[in-house]
Amino acid sequence: MELTGAEITVRCLQxxxxxxxxxxxxxxxxxxxxxxxxxxxxKHVLVRHEQAAVHAADGYARxxxxxxxxxxxxxxxxxxxxxxxxxxxxxSIPLVIISGQVPTAAIxxxxxxxxxxxxxxxxxxxxxxxxxxxxxxxxxxxxAFHIASTGRPGPVVVDIPKDITTHKTKFDYxxxxxxxxxxxxxxxxxxxxxxxxxxxxxAKRPFVYSGGGVILSEASAQLAKLVKLLGVPCTxxxxxxxxxxxxxxxxxxxxxxHGTYEANMAMQHCDVLLAVGARFDxxxxxxTEHFSQEKRQIIHxxxxxxxxxxxxxxxxxxxxxxxxxxxxxxxxxxxxKDKGDQTALKTWWTQIELWRSKNCLNYDRSSKIIxxxxxxxxxxxxxxxxxxxxxxxxxxxxxxxxxxKFDKPRRWINSGGLGTxxxxxxxxxxxxxxxPKANVACVTGEASIQMCIQELSxxxxxxxxxxxxxxxxxxxxxxxxxxxxxHGNRYxxxxxxxxxxxxxxxxxxxHVGMRIEKPSDVEDxxxxxxxxxxxxxxxxxxxxxxxxxxxxVPGGKGLSExxxxxxx
Amino acid sequence: MPMRHIISVLLxxxxxxxxxxxxxxxxxxxxxxxxxxxxxxxASMSRMTIVTRGSEDVIEQIVKQLNKLIEVVKxxxxxEGSHLERELMLVKVKAQGESREELKRMxxxxxxxxxxxxxxxxxxxxxxxxxxxxxxxEALDTSVILETxxxxxxxxxxxxxxxxx
Numbered sequence: 001m002e003l004t005g006a007e008i009t010v011r012c013l014q015x016x017x018x019x020x021x022x023x024x025x026x027x028x029x030x031x032x033x034x035x036x037x038x039x040x041x042x043k044h045v046l047v048r049h050e051q052a053a054v055h056a057a058d059g060y061a062r063x064x065x066x067x068x069x070x071x072x073x074x075x076x077x078x079x080x081x082x083x084x085x086x087x088x089x090x091x092s093i094p095l096v097i098i099s100g101q102v103p104t105a106a107i108x109x110x111x112x113x114x115x116x117x118x119x120x121x122x123x124x125x126x127x128x129x130x131x132x133x134x135x136x137x138x139x140x141x142x143x144a145f146h147i148a149s150t151g152r153p154g155p156v157v158v159d160i161p162k163d164i165t166t167h168k169t170k171f172d173y174x175x176x177x178x179x180x181x182x183x184x185x186x187x188x189x190x191x192x193x194x195x196x197x198x199x200x201x202x203a204k205r206p207f208v209y210s211g212g213g214v215i216l217s218e219a220s221a222q223l224a225k226l227v228k229l230l231g232v233p234c235t236x237x238x239x240x241x242x243x244x245x246x247x248x249x250x251x252x253x254x255x256x257x258h259g260t261y262e263a264n265m266a267m268q269h270c271d272v273l274l275a276v277g278a279r280f281d282x283x284x285x286x287x288t289e290h291f292s293q294e295k296r297q298i299i300h301x302x303x304x305x306x307x308x309x310x311x312x313x314x315x316x317x318x319x320x321x322x323x324x325x326x327x328x329x330x331x332x333x334x335x336x337k338d339k340g341d342q343t344a345l346k347t348w349w350t351q352i353e354l355w356r357s358k359n360c361l362n363y364d365r366s367s368k369i370i371x372x373x374x375x376x377x378x379x380x381x382x383x384x385x386x387x388x389x390x391x392x393x394x395x396x397x398x399x400x401x402x403x404x405k406f407d408k409p410r411r412w413i414n415s416g417g418l419g420t421x422x423x424x425x426x427x428x429x430x431x432x433x434x435x436p437k438a439n440v441a442c443v444t445g446e447a448s449i450q451m452c453i454q455e456l457s458x459x460x461x462x463x464x465x466x467x468x469x470x471x472x473x474x475x476x477x478x479x480x481x482x483x484x485x486x487h488g489n490r491y492x493x494x495x496x497x498x499x500x501x502x503x504x505x506x507x508x509x510x511h512v513g514m515r516i517e518k519p520s521d522v523e524d525x526x527x528x529x530x531x532x533x534x535x536x537x538x539x540x541x542x543x544x545x546x547x548x549x550x551x552x553v554p555g556g557k558g559l560s561e562x563x564x565x566x567x568x
Numbered sequence: 569m570p571m572r573h574i575i576s577v578l579l580x581x582x583x584x585x586x587x588x589x590x591x592x593x594x595x596x597x598x599x600x601x602x603x604x605x606x607x608x609x610x611a612s613m614s615r616m617t618i619v620t621r622g623s624e625d626v627i628e629q630i631v632k633q634l635n636k637l638i639e640v641v642k643x644x645x646x647x648e649g650s651h652l653e654r655e656l657m658l659v660k661v662k663a664q665g666e667s668r669e670e671l672k673r674m675x676x677x678x679x680x681x682x683x684x685x686x687x688x689x690x691x692x693x694x695x696x697x698x699x700x701x702x703x704x705x706e707a708l709d710t711s712v713i714l715e716t717x718x719x720x721x722x723x724x725x726x727x728x729x730x731x732x733x
Contacts, residue, residue, distance in 0.1 A: 118584060123595045127638040130584070147638060180733060181580060181641040306632035309625070 005134045006031035006165040009098065012141040014041045015173045018069050020060060020433050021045070021098075022053040026073025027113060028100025031165040042069075045433060045462060048454040050077050052426035054084020054155075055452070058093050059427030062413045063388055064434045065218060067094045067149050074100040075113030078159075079120065083420060085155045086124035090417025091239060092216055094153035096144045103163040104132065117159045126154030134167035139174050146177040151184030152304040153216055184303060188320035188328060195316045196299045197332045199272055204344035205351075206232040207270035209255065212239030212416070213277015213302060219323035220244065220409045223276060226330050231345060233352055235263040237278050239416040242406035247385075252352065253361075256284040257553045258398040261360035261562060264553065266352055268294055268560040275300040275314075277322040279307045281417075288312055290558025301325045360551050360564055361402055370519050372396060372471040372543045375526075376403035379441060379469060382526040387439035388413065388431045392424035392448030395477035398549045400443040422451030425468065429455060432464040439467070439530060446472040446540075447496050456509040459536050467529050468538045470502060473545045481548045485563075486555075506538035515540045570621040572601070574646045574653060574723045575631065576731055577616040580639040581607050588637050589616065598622065598630055602655075602720030613641065613733070617722040619698075644731050646723045653723040656693070657701045658683075659708075660715040663690040667712065678704045689714065697721070 003011065009032050013021060022045045025033045036044050047053040050072045057068030068088075072081045078099045088095045102111040118130045127147050129140045137160070144156040200206060214223050214236075220243050227234045227250055235255040236243055244251050253260035255267050267273070267285070273296050278284070285291045288311050299316040300308050308317040318325050363373045376399050379387070389404055390413040391397040397414055406412045413431060415423040428442040449470055459466060471477075479494040503513030512535045516525045522541070529537035550565035579585050586605055593600050601619040608615045620630060627645060634643045646653075663671050668690070675682055675692045678700070684691035694704055698721060705716065725731065 119587070122584075122588060122591050179638070182638050304636070306629060306636050310629060 001170075002168040003171040004031065004166055004168050005137050005160065006035045008134070008137050008169070008171050009141065009160065009165065010035040010039060010042060011171055012138055012173060013069060014039070016067070016145050018042050018067075020057075021069045021071045022047055022056040022060075022430065023071030024050050024053055024073065024077060026077045026100060028074035028102060028162045029071065029165075031162070032071065032098070032100070032160075044071070045429070045458070047426065047458050049452065050080035051084050051422065052429075052452050052455045052458070054081045054095065054097060055087065055420075055423050055426035056430035056433070057095050057097075058084060058088045059390060059413055059430030060434050061088075061093050061095060061430070062427070063410050063431040065410065067096055067145055068430065070095065070097045072097065072099050073113070074102055074117070075115050078115055078117040082120060082124065085121055085157065087415050087418045087420040087423060088155040089124045089126065091212060091415065092153050093155065094148040095155040096141070096148050097155060097157045099157060099159050101130065101159045101161040104161045105163070107161065117157060121157050124155075125157050126152075128157035128159065130159045131161070131164050134164050134169045137164065137169075138171060142174045143177050143179065147182065151182075185319050186303070186321040186324055188301065188318040188325035190328075192316055192318045193325065193328050193332065196274070196318060196329060197336060199297055199299060199316060200230065200274065200333070201336065201338045201340045203272035204341055205269065205271040205348045206230065206274070206345070207266050207272070208232055208234035208274045208276065209237070209267060209278055210234060210240045210243050210276040211237040211278025213322045214240055214243035215409045217277060217303070217322040218409070219277070219326055222323055222326035222330065226326055226333070229330060229333055230340065233266055233349070235259070235267065237284055237416075238401055238414065240278060241401060241412040242409045245407040246405040247407055252356065254401055255559075257286065258402065258549050258551065260402075261358050261551055261564065262352055262355040264551070264559045264562060265355045268558070271296050273298045275302075276326070277302060280311045282311075285312070285559055286553045286561075287556055287558045290561070293558075358564070363565065367519065367544065369544045370516065370522060370541055372399050372473070372541075372547055373403050374519060375469065375471060375522055375541050375543065376400050376443065378523045378526055379443070380404045382523065382530055383439050383441065387411070387441050388428075388435065390414065390424045390428040390431060390440070390442045392442075392444040392451075393419045393421045394445050394448060394479075395473075395481065395547075395549050396443050396445045396448070396471040398478075399471070421448040424448060425452050425455045425466070428466045429458060429462070429464050432466055433462070441467045441469050443469045443471070445477060446470055446474065446499055446502070447476045453505070456506065456511060456536070456538070460510045463534065465532070465534050465536050468536070470538070470540050471543045472499075472502070472540050473543045473547065474499065475545060478549070484548070502538055502540040506536070511536040511538055513538045513540065515542065517542045570623055570626070571647070572619065572621050573627050574651065574721060575618045575620065575634070576644045576646055576723060577618065577634055577640055578608070578642040578731060578733065579614055579616060579637070580641065581612055581614040582639060585614065585639045586616075588639060589618070589634065592633055592637065593620075596629070596633065598626065604720045604722050615731075617720070619721050641733055642731060644725070646725060649729055650726045651723050651729075652726060653697045653721050654695050655698055655701055655721045656695045656719045657704075658717050659692045659694065659705070659713060661690050661692065661708065662688060662712045662714055664688050671712070674704075674707060678707075680704065
């Protein structure tokens, strides 16, 4: 029996076991939506803007480790999705985005709602396809899922012209894919691993720097095993939080521009650095020249060869899947008689504890105005550290990263690479769809939330009782902070004037709104909100307008050139 | 001084593959001196030759980033071994009166061939490495050059070095 392209598209999603497709219908995808209507295996989630469809699929993917799926129409549907696609690309999140396209015969003729989606997304996808023949459709979708989820994951776009969705062919979903040009290496080179073991055991001041690769590779157990086996200090990047339990003493907190004093100092002053699924980006190590001034040997494990030696020189590059390489490292370390220089390690720890005693994340706890850090600390307590926390971008994101201690992977969901405001709420929808019983909090600011606030409507339709934690300081806080430090207190266009009444707004969407103005009300309000199990609660915390994120490595400066709160 | 490198790429002969490569170079700010591409004896595959300049670090990134493109099957930096390089140029020159003989001689010296003759012009075909083509143009009086077109370099490893799937 022959099926239409539209039927095939939906059948492919079913074959892949796709639970949810986040999307928005339109002319070019009408036949696909007709097939969605006729079945109930793939549940469609209707968002209010295509950007949110991709963020929601992204949040789902980050929380579950599975491929997220978004479905959008041609033209504006496709271009609206681009921010979401770029967000997923920068953070290596596996997505398949199906976009409608004008009929094959109309391509290139400036047809209504035509845009060159393959061209527009080329720099921000792992790969993309334009399907020109219905007989290629099933194998293309299979390839898309394969490419998105293997190697270094990433978003893949499949652009399907409308006529292809009506053409018929025999449906046969391929069981396997083989691409002569795409075979990611997963097993690390044995010689390199041997060298790494030797180097780690010879270290006087070893340090483990772990990133999003640990989460993507599901390698948290191996990372914890390795770090504990060696008894060495470790840190996580913004993308790696939860990859190693943050409440453990061996963990020094996040590093980078707003990392802890101890993590940044250890990063700068270690003599052997094991980088695990992290890419030495500018927000992590700051100025590369300053970073290289201190002599240290670097072992770098990454599945993407182009991430190695991109910003810093590496002594032992190991291309492979983080989990598999760590397994091998652990095996060899356990077999080794050499246990490393324990005396040196003790001295190193003494130094680290000294750095740690600076207590760099301290803040004014007696404030009469709500301190944003306090809200996050209370959120951590009330949710017992076990919530899924999504965030938008800015100061609130950094405070959430600093003050919520993530002990498990896939709990901290934020746009690290692209820094996309508007990510938090739709991402939380994806998480909540995946885990309806879990506590899901979206930590946001009054500026970020307004970039995708229309999704409060989607939350109502699908009964997604997310807790929106808005740290409302009436400023684009991070912009204000930079203007204060580097632009002579000239707060150009960073004041959020004419804010809506968020409580009324939440109520208008059919949710519960709360405004919290006093520090003494914070905890009770949070408790009350999380008790409302089946309600979305929009919590508007009026926080200190002048609070800044510390420590801070100013742009272009070195890691150890931090500004600390106490220094101001 | 950034070194000149000549990079050979085998890639799937699919529409859009070229734009992925050229897009990569512009997005990451890599330099392209020339780029040539055509199908190989296996019609499913194209071979591209890219001439670029960059420090060792940049060239390493270029090779890695090229390899990362899904449609790229193989990448070789020909500078890693000895190799041959050829470029084809067509030059249309003003050829009237006495200069006709002179241009014929010049073309012979450079082992060029006159492939089109008109009342007042010659079209000369010349192959060689880039420097030789440059030298030929320099040897000509600029006023006689009416038009030039060059293919950009294509390259191949010497001896047993073979780039194949």
